[in-house]
Amino acid sequence: MRLVVVSNRVADLRKTTQSGGLAVALADAMRDRGGVWLGWDGQSNEKAESEPQVEDVGSVRVISLPLPKDEYENYYAGYANSVLWPLFHYRLDLISYDPAYLRDYHAINQRFADALIPHLQEDDLVWIQDYHLIPLGGYLRQRGCRNRLGFFLHIPFPPHDLLAAAPEHADLIKTLMAYDVVGMQTETDALHLKHYLEAEMTITPDEEGYVTSPGGRRCFIGRFPIGIDVEQFRRMAEDMPDDVHFDMMRNQILDRKQVIGVDRLDYSKGLPQRVDAVDRLLTRHPEMEGRFSLLQISPPTRENVEAYANIRDKLEAMTGRVNGKYSDFNWTPVRYIHRSVSRDKLAGLYRASAVAFVTPLRDGMNLVAKEFVAAQDPNDPGVLVLSQFAGAAEEMTEALIVNPIDVDDMAEKLYQALTMPIEERRRRHEWLYECIRKSDTKIWLEDFLACLAPPMDDAAAAA
Structure with a gap:
């Protein structure tokens, strides 16, 4: 048929x-x-x-x-x-x-x-x-x-x-x-x-x-x-572009971890709350200044709809405020990209990241969560922080599940992810990898x- x-x-x-x-x-x-x-x-x-x-x-x-x-x-x-x-x-x-x-x-x-x-x-x-x-x-x-x-x-x-x-x-x-x-x-x-x-x-x-x-x-x-096609995405992540590899090496030399968020610029994705959580974490844990940065990639979408223009203005203002409050001459807490990034480069960026911050206010599934897990080095995997309101949370229960409305909860789960021992990271990743293999494309x-x-x-x- x-x-x-x-x-x-x-x-x-x-x-x-x-x-x-x-x-x-x-x-x-x-x-x-x-x-x-x-x-x-x-x-x-x-x-x-x-x-x-x-x-x-x-x-x-x-x-x-x-x-x-x-x-x-x-x-x-x-x-x-x-x-x-x-x-x-x-x-x-x-x-x-x-x-x-x-x-x-x-x-x-x-x-x-x-x-x-x-x-x-x-x-x-x-x-x-x-x-x-x-x-x-x-x-x-x-x-x-x-x-x-x-x-x-x-x-x-x-x-x-x-x-x-x-x-x-x-x-x-x-x-x-x-x-x-x-x-x-x-x-x-x-x-x-x-x-x-x-x-x-x-x-x-x-x-x-x-x-x-x-x-x-x-x-x-x-x-x-x-x-997703788990094995294809894993291979794509292993073939990391040179510029992503160099940026990863720089972070390793500086002992700095990358947190990644990848979302269309949409009000359902919880982006202002995510930036607020970075601010809250740095307020509660000042020792984390210079130790991590959030790379937020948010391609434009439906810009002729008023609600989308409003969320862009709000996110840009919040990012500027947080960066102005904490930035040093060689570090900014939030790196914001408002354009599309190719999927092969995204795969490398996921692999180079210590944490994925996937915190939509409501989402049907959210394939970013699955792509991040597929991209990880199983010997030194990153941690998935996942909204309880993403459809993926119904399956991916070994992620750090977070309430995206509760900024304090998000800040503490992000801190937990950044400081999680490698044994726990490996255990969670192994379980999550098997989970996404059982429901691949x-x-x-x-x-x-x-x-x-x-x-x-x-x-x-x-x-």
């Missing part, structure tokens, strides 16, 4: 490395397996009258979809990222709603459906990705699609009472019943959806995790934690597709 992946943006499969959790997780798997990948082509025009571009890249047929500029803005910056993103990250205060956002969110999903239908074969498995395309399965069904349809949500799913704050929330969530499988990052997320369906639609899941829609379709709702993909594949009796009937 052929795999058909649909996502907001189609990855460039000619690149050996990808950025973004979705592209990283799927690109290598699609190269190995083959199939079809449909997504936006990255171009916004005044009109979208041109046909989708179809190109074969190795064994993958890439379908690039043009979209009209105003419609796309309302769909992407509007409903997807000014309504769904803050809502699903528990930030009702940041929701900005306009009826045109919802109208064009559905219009773009219908364009995706119209573009995909002509390319589908009878036994294709269709796997739709993330919050941008929640209603796509319903529109495919309206157009006669009888394929097995799966949906995977890469971000958190909120509790029932929060979700109910969204305009027309019931109509949106009802579209999930068009799928045969709905996958979530964590057990908590899956439970939130099941509780919503019980409370709002009187649909009760059975003991196996299936729900049955009023139309009679059975949909499985389950946890499928996303992973290949296993995530195989587990989801095994669930999405037709039941044996249906498959036999189709043969």
